[in-house]
Amino acid sequence: MERVTMTTPLLMFVLLALPCYSATGQINRFGLPVSAHSRDFYVRSPGDNFCGKVKFVISGFTCCERQLHMGAEQSCCGNRSFYLTQASCCGGQLTLNVSQLVSDCCGSRAYDPLNQLCCDSQILIRTQPHSKCCGKELYNEDNQLCCGDVVKRKVLTKMSGHHRCCGDHQFDQRSHCCCHITEPSYQLNPKPLNASCCAPAIQEVLHTIPPAQTGQHMGIDQSSPKCMPGEKPCGQCACFNPTTERCCVNPTSLQGQSYSHDQTCCEGTLCHTPDKTAQGHYHGASFGSQVYNPDINICCSGKLSNRVPGKNLCCGTTPYGVEDRGVLCCNQTLHRVVEDGYQCSPGGYLYLPSRDMVCGSHVHLNDPGKHCCGEDTYDPQYEICCNGHKHNRLRNVSCCGGKAYYHSSDQMKCCAETLYNLQVQDRLSEEAQCCGSVLMEAGSTQTCCSAPGLDLVYPTQPGFTCCGHRYPNSSLWSCCAGVLYSRPETQTTSKNMIPGPRLLPLGDLKTEVLCYTEVLLGTVESVSMKTNERSIVMVNAMYMLASRGHVNPLPSPHYVTLPDHCSSPVVEPGNTYILMKIPFSDTIRFISDLSDHSSPVHSILSRC
Incomplete structure (x- = not known):
């Protein structure tokens, strides 16, 4: 199996995703909220291109703890490499077939919190959308209680909505209280409200301020200082008047200080015009900032220099002037x-x-006729450039990531810039399907769930169906246009969970469908809802019959209506799609998203 770098962007925001992460100085390349446990795996191979003492090419390999692995842009789990879309790492142990993007950790094992729970280091199947743990058991807090101490917990069926736990028993708080009995041994027992031990509990209830009346629940930020009328918080410990002052916040301590409008905040370092006293002395600034007078100094990236007329620009920490001869600022370095x-x-x-x-x-x-291909040069008349790698230009040769291959060959398959040799996989081209950059197994052992720009493979399970890139249990969750909703207990089936048409990659479309069927090609301009229908406005739309080379441009805009919004896949404005009518029907179903193709028409015709 041949692998090359995965570059699939992730663009969709979905409900029930876990918090988004972007480490300092890094960009979250996935572009959507992902599991918090994936935060440690964005950093992959070292930036010096050395793995131990061996120099390697980052476009083809990944280094994990001085061990070199084939395949680029992978994450590390100890000294093993893995793709975030295909496995998870917990406590240094890999769990396959659970993507780190949607998983959580239960000890050293990964699980999908959408359909499972981690209870006391055990992974349990979720029985309700909002099930919770009670020791090693699950319970529903709507009609059950989890009682007992930390060592021994048990689930009790609620006798009423007023019942609460008291040790391993329950009591009605309208008629009883929970008493601490110290003799003969310490224990918790329910007692009638007229019992002597209930008096402290009653007084505590009478003097307790309801949470809704606290500042936290009234929308007041408890970490903000109390400011006078007309003032606003400046950091966590100061106030300022926005009409006469400005606020400078130290990014490391989050503390702020207010200064007059003629003072300056310089890239997180407080550089300001000091106040001059009657004796002619300048007051210094606090928070370790440097004191300077902007009439005689200039502050460049936190470094002070004497001001020279005309030198009002900064190149890194060096001041210079636009009219200076013989100098050029490149990447904050003055040459x-x-x-x-x-x-x-x-x-x-x-x-x-x-x-x-x-x-x-x-x-x-300079070499006439040469162009750049990565770090090297190439001649486009005789060579083809694939992701910074040059190859000989031959007939019917296309790029798949950094590799060149014959796109008409039945022996090779390109999945999102990852090239597979079907002979090595012992697969026939007709049964080979892609899910993003992954070549799926033959048969029905795997399911591909797709969101715009994100495809994840799951082991097929009965009663489960895709909702965007998630794979929920349809008895727990309902889905509408890729968004998950918890299902009421009384509702076990829904038409919204009937799988709609999947957005297949262009390479997975059968030739008779793509080439010998009239398809609609166009770019989505906008999407709107009307009752349960989805209305789509398309521009640059055309009907194509590729086998005959027929292209029929349509008036712009072109309107398409989908009768069921919820069961239809999400479409993104600005993306280009192929749509096809179901034979002998006016129903339109989506086939493929061609947004990653620089010339969609050429991509279709070259296949036919």
Whole structure:
């Protein structure tokens, strides 16, 4: 099996996703809320391109604890590598077939909290949408109680909505209280309200301020300072008047201090105009900030320099002027150049266009007809560039990630820039289907759940069905257009959980469907709802019969109506789709999202 880098972007926000994470200095490449447990796995191979003492290419390998693994942009679980979409890492142990994007950890095992719960280090099947743990058991707090101490817990059926726990028993708080009995041994027992031990409990209830009346429940931020009328909080310990002052917050301590409007906050360091006293002395600023006078100093990236007329720009920590001769600022570094014509490359490298060609971080001498391919140059007449790797240009050769292959071959399959050899997989091309970058197993052992830009594979389970990229138990959850809702206990079936048409990759569309059926191709401009129908406005729409080369442009805008909003897949404005009418019906079903194809028409015609 040949693997190349996965670059599938994730663009969809879904309900019931866990908190979003983006570490300092990093970008969450998935673009949507993901499991908090995936936060430790965005950092992959070291940035110096060395694995131990071995130099490696990051576009083809991943380094985990000095061990090199084939496949790029993987995460590490100890010294093992894995893809976040195909496995999870908990306590240094890998769990396969559960994506880190939707999983949580139960000790060293991963589980899907949508359908399971971790109770006392045991993974249990969720029986209700909002089940909770009671020791090693599950309970529903609507009609059950979890009573007992931490060591021994048991589930009791609520006798009424007024019943509460008292030790391992329950009591009606309208007629009883829970008493601490110390003799002969410490225990909790329900007693009538007229019992002497109930007096403290009654007084406590009478003097307790309801939570709704506390500042927290009244929308007051308890961490904010109490400010005078007309003032606003500045950090966690100061106030300021927004009409006469400005607020500077120290990003490390989150403490703030107010200053007059002629003072300045400089990149998190407080650099301000000091107040001059009657004796002519300048007061210093607090929070460790430097004191400077903007009439005689300039502050560049927290460094103070003497101000020189005309030098009002900063290049890193160095001040300079736009009219200065012989200097050029590239990537916050000031260069001295001896002749005119030098420029900065997009990567911040200094070069002379008449002599040099910059490819990535490498500067090459200009060669007529050559272009950049990654860090190297290539001749597009005789070579093809695939993700920074050059290959000989041959007939019917296309790119799949960084590899070149014959797209008409029955022996190779490209899944989201990951290339598979079907002979190695012992698979026939007709039964090979992609789920994002994963080649699915033959038969019905796996299910692919798709959201715009995100595809995850799950082991097929009876009674489960896709809702966006999640795979919920349909007896617990209902789904509408990729959004999950908890299902009432009395409702066990719903038409909304009937799987709608899946957005298949272009490579999975059968030739007779793609080439010999009239399909509608267009870009979604907007989507709206009317009762249970979904109305779609498309632009640049056309009907195509690829086998005959027929293309019939349609008036713009073109309107499409889907009769059932909930059972239809989510479509994103700005994305381009193929739609197809069901034979002998006006019903439209979606086939493929072509937004990642630079020329959708060419992509279709090249297949036919």
